[in-house]
Amino acid sequence: MSTWHDYLKEQGYAPDWPYPIRFEQEQEIDADVLVIGGGIAGCWAAISAARQGLSVVLVEKGDTIRSGAGGPGCDHWCNAPANPLSNVDPDEWAEHMAERPYCNGIGVQIQCREDWDTLLEMEQMGGKIRDTDDEYVGAIGRDEKTKLMLSPRYGWTHSYLPGAGKENAFIKSDKNEDIRTNVVIRVWGYTFKPALKKECKRLGVRIFDRVMATGLLTEKGDHGARVVGAMGFNNRTGEFMIFKSKSTILATAGGGSIWMLNTELGGYSNMMSRTTTGDGTVMAWKAGAELTKMEGTGVTRIATGHKHKWYTGAGDASYENVPIVDANGKVLPYPIQGWVDAGAMVPAPEVEQAIREGVLKGEYALPFYGDFPSMPDVERRATWNLMLGEESTTKIIIDTFNKAGYDESRDLLQSYKFIEGSSLPQWREPGYGGGLIVDWNLKTTLDGLYAAGTQMFSPEDHSYAAATGRYAGRKAADYAREVGESKISREQVDREKARVYAPVKRSGGMEWKELHAGIARAMQYYVSEFKTESLLNMGLDALQKIEEESVPLLFALDPHKLMRSLEDISLLTYAKIIIHASLARKASSFPLGLQRIDYPAVDPPEWKKFLTIKLENGKVKTGELPLTFWGNMKKKYEAHNKDYTGVYSGK
Amino acid sequence: MSKEKVIAIPNIATPNNPVTFDPDICNGCNHCVEVCQIDVYIPHPEKGKPPIVLHPEECWYCGCCVSDCPRPGAIEFKWALQHRGYWKNKATGEVHQI
Known part of the structure; x- marks a missing residue:
């Protein structure tokens, strides 16, 4: 027996909620650096800040040991051109990778320079990156001396995405076609997350597992002001958490299942983890941070309840060399x-x-x-x-x-x-790279707020999460050292408490699944394959109606259901941002998966730019940035990292 | 005829059995409760017993609970019927489903 109804049948009654209930009670925690999201990016951010001797708090919705998309494992370390077997120059490779339209040149440059260092540090922490047990002697790509296992991925070219820039241009055009880039390394990813959590603990990072962050604290509670912490609640006890910090790093990934919810396979409705619900993006948006690429969407791929679960070849991720x-x-x-x-x-x-x-x-x-x-x-x-x-x-x-x-x-x-066959065109996902705009410090447009991994616009793989998390950690630590204490606004706390606990004050109405599925259906109807101004506006109206009429009916019977309810509200806001961004781009775009019936020209030159979007005075404000707004990647990276000390050599 | 008591209960979430426990091997250490990022489980009220699967429909089938279980064999992983993959013996052509 293991199911709930087994218990009910045996005992004749339902089990009590197993954790103490502490709705409305408060716990206040101070830190120099606060990291929100304990996946690969968040853990690495916490470790890197803690290694600079600062007090670090890590907040995670699940348990850091296996949480996040990379919790159960991760496959390729995708961009480690500084590894000893590489045949490319890291800076040249970074530029090559950044040729892909609407990518993130800042993150890619960081990844190309530091990804190999993250692997060496992973090894220091106890993760496995080499075939030390000689299990694969003789495999192509296995280096006898280093015992590293190269992957065939990116063998000659940066990308296998159709229409994504030059084809097979990097090494294959050289005289010797057998020379491979050797930038992608196969890793024993199952060992990584437990090693990261262990290192966090060893360094004294205070980890708050099972806490969902719900909102950012800003100086004096003002919109657009410096971020001075965050609020949230424990999703087992319901206790309210107030985190005060000098700098804050968001690493909660982007939005999850916005077009789809299979109500009985909720965890299957998303290619990434079920916990990916756009919370970080939405709390940054509400605080006034600027986002970009939010109009980019695509048809959902694998790992949804509507389709087969997993990798069986023909386009799936790790199915290497299988005919x-x-x-x-x-x-x-x-x-x-x-x-x-x-x-x-x-x-x-x-x-x-x-x-x-x-x-x-x-x-x-x-x-x-x-x-x-x-x-x-x-x-x-x-x-x-x-x-x-x-x-x-x-x-x-x-x-x-x-x-x-x-x-x-x-x-x-x-x-x-x-x-x-392919997924239906209305089964979409936003996981095509919308997120926070960052600068060369991975700072967002708000002071005190940094972003890492999939929280940023145009993210890449697990190794990108590691490299950018580690980088954001040291930059946020630098900032925390410079700034003084700041007072949080009680009014902001009270406002958030009222919002957070509203669903537990009702005992009937609408449960989270119905709300989620309702949002998803509105997105399927109005924000699908074909977009027009009129359809998109109907989508906004539909979501507005849900917000005004259904959200006030939300009820949650326990802290877990409260978490799911608040996630839905995040998703609702996330969906609205997608529509606003889609309205702002008055052109179709192949790489953004955007088909505007009313603006059919595909990627016309005047629209080859990032569109930015933020809240200002309660109104949505859009702007633009050039496609390579980050400037000369090598020079900028070096100017911002003169003090970079490479692989960790401390205790 | 069974004397088992019949209770009135709503339709249960389906699928509701992403894993099953072997109570003879499981010692109720609740490690699976901790590694699950979804909180599919809650600890059993009685110490030493296998946890209760409370939110089966939220499971994303990452398998960490099974892979990390310190007592191998205590938890068996089960996909819902519609997600059980097929394979074919190359020599005999015999088809199997997991």
């Missing part, structure tokens, strides 16, 4: 993300079309399979045990399959790619 075959064993011309195609995941549109036509003509028989048995043993083990085994949420998959009798050396694994 895709049809039901009769015929090899498909689909990229295998391997050494032969430099890690390419997505086929050219004509290849995809040819496979589709082949299916219709009977040339390729469904279903398709990942042909693990055809792979050389060491490559198969590297993909199955290392890539899939260490990737977020897939360790349990390989373990469960093997336990159920699947033998990767004998059995073909079914692929769902062409059976399921």
Whole structure:
């Protein structure tokens, strides 16, 4: 027995809430540096600030040990061009990566310069980054001397995204086509989060697990003023938390399931973690911080309850070197993300079309399979045990399959790619890079407020979270050293308490799932594949009506449901920002996934710019920034990091 | 006929069994309760018993509770029927579902 109804049947009554209830009670905590979000970025930010001797508080909605998108593991360290096996110059590679439209040149430069250092520090903390057990001797990409395992990804080029800049231009154009970039490293990501939490504790970081931050504190409670802390509540006890800080780092990632909620597979409605609900972005927005790229959306990919759960080849993340075959064993011309195609995941549109036509003509028989048995043993083990085994949420998959009798050396694994087709165009996700604008200190447009990882606009992978978190931590620490104490506004606290506890004061009305699904449906109707000014305005009206009529009905029976309710309110605001940003871009855009029926020109030159958006005097204000507003990446990085000391050498 | 008491209960969240516990192996240490970032579980009121799956429909099937369990075999991971993958024996063509 383990279910709630088992308990009910056995005992004849429901279990009591297992934690003490402390609604409205307050706890006040002081810190030099406050980090909100304890994923890979947040942990690294906390560690880096604490290593400078400052008092650091880390606030996490789940438990830091396994929280965040990288909690269960992470696959590739994607941009470590400073590693000893690299064949590229880190600064040149960074510029190359930054050629992708609407990327974040600041973050990419930081990542390219410091990602290798994060890996070495990961190793110091106890994470595994090398094949020290000699499990994969003989695998392509394994370096005998360093025991590092290179990935085929980015083998010749920066990107496999169609239309994302120059193709195969970086190394392949050189005389020797066998030279690879060697910038992506395979890692044992399952070991990383526990090591990070352990290091946080060792350094004296005060960790507040199971606390959801809900709002920022600003000087005198003024909008747009310096950020001086944050408020939130414990999602097990309901206790109200007030964190006072000299500087604050947001690392809560972006918005999650805004277009979709499967009410009975809530955790499946999002490619990232269920906890990714835009809280950080929304609290920064409410405090007056400027955001960008919020109009960028795309059709949802894998890992949703509406589709197959996981990686079975044909475009999924860690399925390296696995040939895709049809039901009769015929090899498909689909990229295998391997050494032969430099890690390419997505086929050219004509290849995809040819496979589709082949299916219709009977040339390729469904279903398709990942042909693990055809792979050389060491490559198969590297993909199955290392890539899939260490990737977020897939360790349990390989373990469960093997336990159920699947033998990767004998059995073909079914692929769902062409059976399921693409997601419906209204099943969208905002995870295409909207977020906070940052400068070369990873400071947002508000004093005292920094951002890291997926909280920033145009984020990248787990390694990007690590490098930018670590960087934000030291910059926020510098700032904290310079500024004095600041007084928080009691009025701001009282206002937030009233907002936070409203749902627990009601015992009936609307529960969080209905509200969430209602928001998602409004987004599907009015903010979907086709956008026009009129449709987008109808979307705003629909969300406004939900805010005025349904939000006041929200009720929560316990602190957990209160958390979900407040997440919905974050998502509602996040959705409104997406619409405002979409209205502001009066052009269609391929890289932003924006199709404006009323402005059909795709990426016209005058619209190749970032649109910015913020709240000012209660009104939405938009602006713009040039596509490379960060300036010369190498020079700017060096000017801002003269004191950078490299890999940690302290105690 | 069963003498088991029938209680009136709303439809239960579905799927409601992302994991099952073996009460003979589980010692109720609640490590799974802590590693779950969603709070799918609550501790059992009676010390030493397996936790209760309170929010099964919020599970994102990350599997940390199973992978990190200090007593292997205490928790079995279970996808909902619609998410159980298929494979085929390459030599015999026999198809299996997890």
